Amino acid sequence: MPVPELRLLTGGETPLLVAEGLTVRIGDHPVLEGLDFTLPPSGLTVLLGPNGAGKSVLLRTLQGLLAPVAGRLCWRDGDPPRRALVFQRPVALRRRVRAQLAFALSCAGIPRRARPARIAELLELCDLAPLARRPARRLSGGEQQRLAIATALALDPGFLMLDEPTASLDPAATLAVERLLARIRRRGIPLLLVTHDVHQARRLADRVLFLHRGRLREEAPATRFFTAPASPQARAYLEGRLLP
Amino acid sequence: MDELARAFGLALGLLVSGDRELYGIVALSLEVSLAATLIACLLGMPAGMALALFRFPGRRMLVVATSALMGLPPVVVGLFVYLLLSRAGPLGALGLLYTPAAMVIAQTVLVTPIVTALTRELGESLLAEYGDFLAAMGRRGLRAIPTLLHEGRHALVTVALAGFGRAIAEVGAVMMVGGNIRHVTRVMTTAIALETGKGEIALALALGLVLLTVALAVNALAHLTRLREAELAHARA
Amino acid sequence: MIRWMYAFLAILPLLLGAVRADAGERFIVLQSTTSTQNSGLFDYILPKFEQATGIQVRVVAVGTGQALRNAARGDGDVVLVHSPADEARFVAEGHGILHCRVFYNDFVIVGPNLDPAGVGGLRDAAEALRRIAAAGREGRVVFLSRGDESGTHKKERALWRAAGLDPTAESGSWYREAGAGMGATLNMAAGLGAYTLTDRGTWLSFANRRDLEVLVEGDPRLFNPYGVMVVNPKRHPHVRFAEAKAFRDWLISEAGQRAVASYRVHGVQLFHPDVRCGDMPTPEARP
Ligand SMILES: Nc1ncnc2c1ncn2[C@@H]1O[C@H](COP(=O)(O)OP(=O)(O)O)[C@@H](O)[C@H]1O
Ligand SMILES: [Mg+2]
Numbered sequence: 001m002p003v004p005e006l007r008l009l010t011g012g013e014t015p016l017l018v019a020e021g022l023t024v025r026i027g028d029h030p031v032l033e034g035l036d037f038t039l040p041p042s043g044l045t046v047l048l049g050p051n052g053a054g055k056s057v058l059l060r061t062l063q064g065l066l067a068p069v070a071g072r073l074c075w076r077d078g079d080p081p082r083r084a085l086v087f088q089r090p091v092a093l094r095r096r097v098r099a100q101l102a103f104a105l106s107c108a109g110i111p112r113r114a115r116p117a118r119i120a121e122l123l124e125l126c127d128l129a130p131l132a133r134r135p136a137r138r139l140s141g142g143e144q145q146r147l148a149i150a151t152a153l154a155l156d157p158g159f160l161m162l163d164e165p166t167a168s169l170d171p172a173a174t175l176a177v178e179r180l181l182a183r184i185r186r187r188g189i190p191l192l193l194v195t196h197d198v199h200q201a202r203r204l205a206d207r208v209l210f211l212h213r214g215r216l217r218e219e220a221p222a223t224r225f226f227t228a229p230a231s232p233q234a235r236a237y238l239e240g241r242l243l244p
Numbered sequence: 245m246d247e248l249a250r251a252f253g254l255a256l257g258l259l260v261s262g263d264r265e266l267y268g269i270v271a272l273s274l275e276v277s278l279a280a281t282l283i284a285c286l287l288g289m290p291a292g293m294a295l296a297l298f299r300f301p302g303r304r305m306l307v308v309a310t311s312a313l314m315g316l317p318p319v320v321v322g323l324f325v326y327l328l329l330s331r332a333g334p335l336g337a338l339g340l341l342y343t344p345a346a347m348v349i350a351q352t353v354l355v356t357p358i359v360t361a362l363t364r365e366l367g368e369s370l371l372a373e374y375g376d377f378l379a380a381m382g383r384r385g386l387r388a389i390p391t392l393l394h395e396g397r398h399a400l401v402t403v404a405l406a407g408f409g410r411a412i413a414e415v416g417a418v419m420m421v422g423g424n425i426r427h428v429t430r431v432m433t434t435a436i437a438l439e440t441g442k443g444e445i446a447l448a449l450a451l452g453l454v455l456l457t458v459a460l461a462v463n464a465l466a467h468l469t470r471l472r473e474a475e476l477a478h479a480r481a
Numbered sequence: 482m483i484r485w486m487y488a489f490l491a492i493l494p495l496l497l498g499a500v501r502a503d504a505g506e507r508f509i510v511l512q513s514t515t516s517t518q519n520s521g522l523f524d525y526i527l528p529k530f531e532q533a534t535g536i537q538v539r540v541v542a543v544g545t546g547q548a549l550r551n552a553a554r555g556d557g558d559v560v561l562v563h564s565p566a567d568e569a570r571f572v573a574e575g576h577g578i579l580h581c582r583v584f585y586n587d588f589v590i591v592g593p594n595l596d597p598a599g600v601g602g603l604r605d606a607a608e609a610l611r612r613i614a615a616a617g618r619e620g621r622v623v624f625l626s627r628g629d630e631s632g633t634h635k636k637e638r639a640l641w642r643a644a645g646l647d648p649t650a651e652s653g654s655w656y657r658e659a660g661a662g663m664g665a666t667l668n669m670a671a672g673l674g675a676y677t678l679t680d681r682g683t684w685l686s687f688a689n690r691r692d693l694e695v696l697v698e699g700d701p702r703l704f705n706p707y708g709v710m711v712v713n714p715k716r717h718p719h720v721r722f723a724e725a726k727a728f729r730d731w732l733i734s735e736a737g738q739r740a741v742a743s744y745r746v747h748g749v750q751l752f753h754p755d756v757r758c759g760d761m762p763t764p765e766a767r768p
Contacts, residue, residue, distance in 0.1 A: 087380075426540065437665075443687040445688070
């Protein structure tokens with residue numbers, strides 16, 4: 001059912017991912033139940049849903065950190081693409097900014113000689129150049145979030161997920177992250193973004209997935225989702241009266 | 245009070261005069277305990293990280309065992325290593341008993357559980373923070389260990405210093421396997437025991453002062469390291 | 482800066498080890514007692530032996546019992562202890578050979594100079610112990626035993642037997658077992674103001690006497706003979722037999738005996754030469 005609609009949206013391109021009946025348990029507790037959805041090969045998809053809906057669990061599953069107990073993930077190329085996940089709490093190593101990026105590049109298998117140029121590029125892209133020599137854990141929240149994004153980008157991902165990257169940032173830092181996301185999007189990297197900020201979702205989203213209590217309640221183009229949500233849960237959520 | 249003052253005077257005199265025997269004893273103590281600490285770290289740190297990282301049958305037992313062995317009395321370690329290295333023991337043919345090597349072995353046995361247990365605790369807290377991140381970066385299993393050791397490096401220095409402190413201060417194990425042989429296996433603690441035995445309180449006190457100085461230096465180093473750790477690690481808002 | 486300090490600490494053992502690399506030396510391990518070590522005898526005579534032969538003597542000073550047990554396991558080349566009965570058993574069991582009695586000193590009973598048990602000046606050690614026990618039961622004095630199976634401890638038990646008493650039944654009250662070497666026991670006795678049995682050698686060189694003094698001496702039963710043996714190389718092939726025998730031979734030689742006789746603490750001769758090899762009855766009647 002969702003596939004023809006997706007073709008419409010993506011100009012007939014093959015989706016990056018088709019998930020069928022995705023079910024994830026943590027312990028005995030079913031956290032995600034029979035999710036069917038697709039992700040387009042480009043653009044920014046926003047994953048919405050109240051607290052505890054299972055958004056973080058879904059990202060961790062797509063990253064390969066959790067294994068589904070049922071259902072399938074069909075990636076475009078068979079194998080999953082190189083993926084990267086920016087965690088809800090940004091990871092700052094006990095090193096300087098440069099060194100953290102160098103570490104990420106070594107994880108990506110970039111040879112030592114090629115690293116300085118890539119580091120410079122990432123610092124530039126994420127507006128971190130003046131902070132290169134600062135200890136990563138000394139950065140402000142916004143700076144740490146941009147470093148976490150730069151660290152994820154160091155893997156040269158073909159798919160990037162971000163878990164509430166602006167949740168605890170002030171408006172200026174939020175704007176900086178949003179600008180960065182727009183830049184990444186323009187580079188053609190497909191993005192999956194979790195946020196609670198409906199305005200932000202409106203500003204950035206091409207498409208929306210709406211999750212409630214472990215079930216997918218709606219999957220729609222952003223414009224339609226925000227103007228005419230189909231599911232009662234999504235409507236209630238947008239009006240601020242949905243209980244988790 | 246008079247006795248104490250006299251002993252201190254003599255102690256300082258010995259230290260200042262650069263008594264060769266005294267310095268030989270101090271040098272051997274440092275050599276043995278540093279070597280033992282180094283070996284214990286090479287064994288215990290990766291082992292501790294592995295214990296934090298992997299789930300396997302018997303892991304719980306190992307965790308409990310290392311924690312329990314942390315408090316092992318040095319004489320028990322000494323007895324164990326003595327029975328091992330004694331000519332009548334399984335490793336007797338090596339002829340290591342009553343040599344500095346035997347003392348290094350005994351102190352390594354003493355310190356390794358400490359290093360392992362403390363490293364495991366550290367590893368578990370690092371994993372809580374970085375486990376998913378490292379997995380997402382493709383550093384799973386054994387490949388996570390170097391990164392975890394690197395991220396924990398400042399805390400690990402404190403771990404190593406704790407091990408060294410235990411090694412340099414113990415007397416039971418080195419006495420038993422070293423034999424407190426003059427010029428060969430006499431270290432600060434065994435010399436203190438001997439001089440006290442002879443009633444030479446001042447000499448014992450002089451050695452005690454050196455031991456105290458070493459302990460102070462070690463703690464100063466630990467403190468400096470912690471300051472540095474604060475710069476890189478504890479800066480979260 | 483800190484990094485360099487740690488690097489330095491890491492290689493320090495190697496540096497120190499290189500400085501002290503004196504391997505290849507000829508040496509023997511001597512299992513002996515705390516009394517000979519603490520009295521300073523070894524520090525005095527061993528350099529003479531080392532100079533004469535080029536053989537380094539590595540002394541492990543423990544109690545007689547432990548010295549013999551260690552040697553029986555092969556952890557030593559030569560033994561110098563003071564407990565004739567144990568020495569005889571050691572030889573009989575085939576652990577030791579070339580047994581000789583080499584020198585003797587004597588035991589003394591020391592105690593607080595106020596002497597609440599009233600034993601000062603007695604020449605009869607058994608009678609002294611009876612008085613100490615009697616005063617101890619009245620709670621007026623404490624007797625401190627080595628309690629470590631050392632030669633001195635064995636001698637003390639023999640003296641209690643001679644006095645017709647078994648104080649171990651009252652261990653913990655007026656009779657206390659230190660479980661420590663001679664020096665440590667003297668330190669405790671000085672601290673407690675207790676009576677104890679000590680060899681004269683350790684006593685004379687002991688520096689922390691406080692108000693302890695010699696109260697009982699001169700009883701023939703306080704005689705304390707030392708014996709030397711080589712660990713049997715047939716049992717323990719790794720024993721450095723030639724060097725060990727060289728040490729034993731030197732001790733019973735005129736040079737060795739002269740060295741022992743000339744050792745003095747505060748002008749007092751501590752050990753008296755007395756060589757007897759082969760079958761030796763245990764003479765009780767020596768000064
Ligand atoms: N490690 C875990 N152990 C147990 N339960 C978990 C764990 N992680 C998540 N859950 C549960 O799964 C559900 C979804 O959590 P999560 O995906 O973090 O929600 P959110 O949508 O707010 O990100 C919640 O009920 C949460 O309690
Ligand atoms: Mg979440």
